[in-house]
Amino acid sequence: MSIEAFKSRVLPAKDKLYRFALRLLKDEEEAKDIVQEAMIRVWNKRAEMHTYLNMEAWCMRVVRNLSLDRLKSKQFNNSRLDVTYNLSAPAISPEERTEIDDTMENIHHFIAKLPEKQRQIIQLRDIEGFSYKEIGAILNLDANNVKVNLFRARKAVRENLLKINAYGLEAN
């Protein structure tokens, strides 16, 4: 693969890779580091690239493995669970803003406390929009296993929402 192909096929995935690493490591600098490392690794293994049908899924997998290694080696402590949460919600009325912002912040901290696998699957499906098959390829799981874990994660999120909810989701 030429440097041009790398620029057009691998580099554009940087944001997805970064968000995934951030979800796992909960540290912006660490996540950036890991993505850079992953990109270099992908570049060095570019000869094997044709064996991977989905370049993005392969990159995600590299990021995941590197992130988990980093977590293991550094033994990240639980204080990182409360990662800073930056609000940048779209234009909504001030009253709505407070309520929705509260909900969003609550969801953020709730997802951060989900089991590792569920957290990864929520990130890959609900935020990045990967298919079950792609998620299976990234996490080395079969599609059914992905679906079961996603179901558990969404169920937990829904229950949490109902808990903090005064009058909303019951209707759905």
Added chain:
Amino acid sequence: MDLKRINLLLERYWNCVSTVEEEEELKAFFNSGRVPARMQKAAGLFRYFAQQKQAGLDEKFDQAVLARIKQEQAAAVTNTYAPWKNYLRVAAVILVIITASLVFRMEYWEGEKPPTLLVEDTYKTPEEAYAETKKAFLLIAEKLHTGRKQAERIGILSEAENKIKQPKNIKR
């Protein structure tokens, strides 16, 4: 948007039977800003997903990665030449061994051969050789004779010198 459809999609979402496209539709609806009050919490969830997708890496990151790739490429160039250099070393050793064995063989085998004649025959027949030898001796004799004449003159000189050194012999 049709709220019935949104409710249906939400139900499909919680049961993990919705497609990626349907989930995108939910995200689009809840981020549109025209969300009924009773759906605020679900809106919080889908706005959270959309908001989390905004995080990313800047141009500086690309530059850092590309700079590192250049480094890797430079390192790779020296790496590919290294084995070639090793072969050169091996070749040099083989060359030394071959040269040494050749020299040894030459020395050894030469020693076994009969010594070659130092002087070769100059003339074809003995008569010719005899005539030439005779001519050579005559030349030597002639030159020797000339030499003797000169030597006799020196003899006179030395005689005179002796007489001077021994004054007794001088007749008064």
